[in-house]
Amino acid sequence: MFKKLRTKSKSDLIFDIFNAIILGVITLLVLYPLYFIVIASFSDPDAINTGQVIFFPKGFNTLGYQKIFEDTKIWRSYGNTIFYTLFGTGINIVLTMLFAYPLSRKDFSCRKLFTFFMMFTMYFQGGLMPTYILMQKMGLYDTPWVMVLLPAINVFNVIIAKTNIQNNIPDELYEAAIIDGCNHFQFFGKIIMPLSKSIIAVLVLYYGVAHWNEFMNGLVYLRDEGLYPLQLVLRGILVQNQASADMMADIESMMEQQKAAELIKYGLIIVSALPVLIIYPFLQKYFAKGVMVGAVKG
Template sequence: MRVLTSNQKKNSRRSKEDRVFDLINVILVAIITVMVIYPLYFIVIASISDPNMIYAGKVWLWPKEITFEGYERIFRDNKIWIGYKNSIIYTFVGTIVNVSFTLMAAYALSRKDLYGRNIIMVFFLFTMFFSGGLIPTYLVVKNLGLLNTMWALILPKAVAVWNVIVARTYFQTTIPDELLEAAKIDGCTNAKFFWKIVLPLSKPIVAVMVLFYAVGHWNSYFDALIYLNNENLYPLQLILRNILIQNESAAQMVRDVSSYAAQQRVAELIKYGVIIVASVPLLIVYPFVQKYFVKGVMIGGVKG
């Protein structure tokens, strides 16, 4: 007599409609996955393929006539390395400032004994819907003497209100009031409680804030476009923008190429290659913070 396993029994009880529904879901998820992944994959294979093959429509699944000339020219260009250095500095310093201010503000607003915390939260929320605008913000940055400095890209956006709300919700649902009361009995101050107890218990939300802010700084170019005039201070994304839109940097990389057709060919390789070079750091970091990212978003964004 044949004995069915629990999985086989479960599958045998499933109706035909359930199996059709599951099949449709699998097909839809597969289609969406291809739509998301294929453009990224195409950029990778296009960066090492002959542009003539791309124009002819022959590159769609595998690279054709592989060449690394674009990457060679990218890594020989000093502006790329300067942009890399600037982006790393802006991302590192900016993330520290952002996360520090956000967590301190979120923890203070999560405390029930903070007088007027609801009024303070209203002022925070007001900035999500109304802002001073680009010109007033530029004048403030200029009057503070921040133009052509790193701080023009960091201080005006030191705190994101949405991240404060997420972190505050996390603190409210994760840090019990009894823990604070017990710490006070042992003579713990508010500052020591925050640094010694709250932060070690908040690694998931800290990782989420680091990821949010770091990605924002790494991908940002508009603030640099507005506040920076010195090319030696340009972040990598602004250099990438100039290559993709204005062809400024790309034109400088292909000056040694004689014919116009060859210049256009190499310029296309450089465009695709720079996109890959600019994306690699985030792709390397993300797997290490993914588990904290998922946990922190679920706890900070769903509960409460």
């Protein structure tokens, strides 16, 4: 049987055109600020302040990047952040999936109790000072482990992973595995983890970005500058340059310092965001699928 080819009606065509225009405008509004930061980081500060930089850089200038990368603390902090992100995300994924799996089992007798305690922590927390004292008592204060163990589990991510397992892994599969002599650990390692690649990709993105952007824990719990994450070092450089400009007695020197601080500001955004922007496209296809699957049937 041959199906008649349907041509779009006039109303459908108008809707498609209108929809494309609206989405195109929204896309430009989202992308332009990022594009502006890129061209501003290579432009002359005077051109930026006078509004000459709109679509293309004016007065090509790499002073901001030179001042950023001539500081050796940048490279050390990059290494620290990479370690915190990779090692911390690995811990996050393992603990989150290990926590989510038993909560997804309907035959787990303490399921409701643990779910209650987990949800309780979303609304009530100990606060900064009790956590600070706890980190000192546990010997984690001013160590790299505070950056990876303190944010080890996120309750929201556990809920997403639990829902994903409930919706994607049927009980019949578990029963078949038990008949074949599989225990819970084998079922988790050989069935749950391989079939949860989409949600794991989402969790990697969530946890990885959180670790990469983390600076508050470093600001509170780290005193050794050699352990500082990237975001904390970049923040320090920016604040230092702004403070130096404010304290300058010489007007001309102050103006030059402010120009350098302006370039550094845009360069810092590019330096800190570039790795995430590079990695995200590779995880994007899993991101939409994992979030949608994990969001259905709470």
